[in-house]
Amino acid sequence: MAKKPNFLERLTGNVPDDEIKKELVEDTQTExxxxxxxxxxxxxxxxxxxxxxxxxxxxxSTIAGVKSEDLDITITNDMVTIRGExxxxxxxxxxxxxxxxxxxxxxxxSVILPVDVEAEKAEASLKNGILTIKLPKIEKVKTKKIxxxxx
Numbered sequence: 001m002a003k004k005p006n007f008l009e010r011l012t013g014n015v016p017d018d019e020i021k022k023e024l025v026e027d028t029q030t031e032x033x034x035x036x037x038x039x040x041x042x043x044x045x046x047x048x049x050x051x052x053x054x055x056x057x058x059x060x061s062t063i064a065g066v067k068s069e070d071l072d073i074t075i076t077n078d079m080v081t082i083r084g085e086x087x088x089x090x091x092x093x094x095x096x097x098x099x100x101x102x103x104x105x106x107x108x109x110s111v112i113l114p115v116d117v118e119a120e121k122a123e124a125s126l127k128n129g130i131l132t133i134k135l136p137k138i139e140k141v142k143t144k145k146i147x148x149x150x151x
Contacts, residue, residue: 043105043106043107043108044086044103044105044106044107045107045108045109046061046063046082046107046108046109047061047062048060048061048082048109048111049061050111050113050114052114052115052137055136055137056134056135056136056137057113057114057115057117057134057135057137058132058133058134058135059080059082059111059131059132059133059135060130060131060132060133061082061109061130061131062129062130062131063084063086063126063129063130063131064129065086065087065129066084066085066086066126068126070084070085071083071084071124071126071131072084073124073133075117075119075122075133075135076119077113077116077117077118077119077138078112078113078115078116078117079110079111079112079113080110080111080113080133080135081108081109081110081111082108082109082110082131082133083106083107083108084106084107084108085105085106085107086103086104086105086107087104087105088104113135115137115138116137116138117135117136117137117138118135118136118137118138119135121136122134122135122136
């Protein structure tokens, strides 16, 4: 069996076209057989960005096709869980797909936060298919030095 070309070899074109075509056919056959193995109860996982500002932790996720009322966001001091469902607006037979990369159905994502946040002051917005969650950081008690008095 010939060595499968790596991503860099395919990207730079150092692989004969017939090897790439063969690989695409193998990948497609693998995808077709594995797509039938999905359990109806399985959930997709969201991709997210998590970053900080001086006063907030920000979480962003692309969730196009989901209505705000179909989202459930749970926040504790150190964790955020986002759940929802993306519904198909039409039924398409599996054999009619050329590619099926979009995830349809229930999804969720839990994130352990790098710092504690004030859950009750969190805000979420959905604009142009992008969910943004702003979580205010809990202000840490500043260290205070005191002098010891001699008696």
